[in-house]
């Protein structure tokens with residue numbers, strides 16, 4: 001992570017000391033590096049160069065408008081899962097015609113919005129969804145381009161909560177029903193079949209589950225072709241993992257090249273391949289900056305209570321996820337001790353790191369690492385806590401890409417009764 005360096009004991013993001021960001025914008029604050037975001041995108045782009053392949057950034061991972069604007073300027077399309085996400089793409093200057101619309105529960109209103117903006121494709125996940133989309137397209141006097149999301153029943157070998165390609169998951173059309181579902185799609189007058197899609201899970205650190213899933217998808221493509229249903233694109237989904245702790249996921253370019261080579265070797269190199277990465281584009285490009293409120297040593301546990309909490313970063317509470325935690329300014333005047341780093345929220349599940357060896361004192365700043373993906377976007381206002389600010393560092397410049405919420409914003413839409 002060359003964009004994060006320690007100079008004279010202080011952690012820097014590109015050229016900016018994190019302590020300066022805290023002094024100017026307060027804490028808790030998410031900080032992203034433009035250079036790191038760009039490098040991750042370019043790593044995918046390098047594999048796609050000279051091939052029929054493109055990147056649809058899965059914007060659920062981090063949908064800040066400036067992040068979307070940056071990826072759009074680099075040429076990305078987007079993978080959306082709501083009408084709200086489409087409106088974000090438009091607000092950020094992205095092109096809806098480069099978007100695929102995923103998700104198991106698209107409303108008629110969301111479909112209408114996406115059709116009006118001519119999204120590239122709907123990734124459809126069930127027969128009732130095909131019928132609804134056909135009806136909505138008819139009502140708008142349009143045709144909808146569709147791809148079916150196949151559930152290939154492949155074990156992605158990741159956390160059960162973020163595995164999506166197994167029989168028991170709600171996602172995709174069951175493998176055994178896929179051909180019949182394509183036949184239904186082909187019979188509906190306002191749909192055009194353009195592709196096939198699969199997404200087997202998230203934080204995947206091996207290539208083999210992808211190759212297994214692709215083999216099953218290509219089996220479907222070939223069977224459809226034999227019936228005269230031709231597909232132009234294969235969407236291999238997202239899910240590539242990052243290093244939070246000691247994971248060793250494949251390098252992005254190697255990963256994407258391996259998948260493209262595999263598809264070409266199976267005789268499908270003429271089809272366009274779509275990648276839908278989220279975490280691997282943004283996860284290691286961001287940190288959550290927080291300040292120590294109190295140290296509370298005890299007989300059973302030592303608690304380091306910080307001003308960020310589970311409402312700011314839900315991943316540890318939700319998945320027992322590990323995030324590295326490091327002091328922003330190194331201390332030599334305090335011995336390192338083992339601490340549980342916890343937030344102020346009234347839940348025992350409100351922890352950010354357990355059993356961390358830290359030399360820390362009240363008032364110190366800590367950086368919670370690898371927080372660029374599924375960080376701010378999953379934050380909430382639980383305990384009436386305003387959501388954090390977001391800062392994009394670009395060289396030696398700090399851009400406030402989202403101002404910290406104010407408490408008054410949180411209840412602005414609420415109304416008192418007339419008693």
Ligand SMILES: Cc1ncc(COP(=O)(O)O)c(C=O)c1O
Pocket residue numbers: 058061079102103199201202203237238239240276277278279280
């Ligand atoms: C359909 C789809 N595509 C892409 C992604 C992005 O996944 P990741 O952030 O793991 O790359 C997700 C989220 O898991 C998803 O549901």
Ligand SMILES: N[C@@H](CCCC[NH3+])C(=O)O
Pocket residue numbers: 060162202203315373374
């Ligand atoms: N939110 C999850 C990943 C889910 C991906 C979306 N399907 C995480 O924080 O790791």
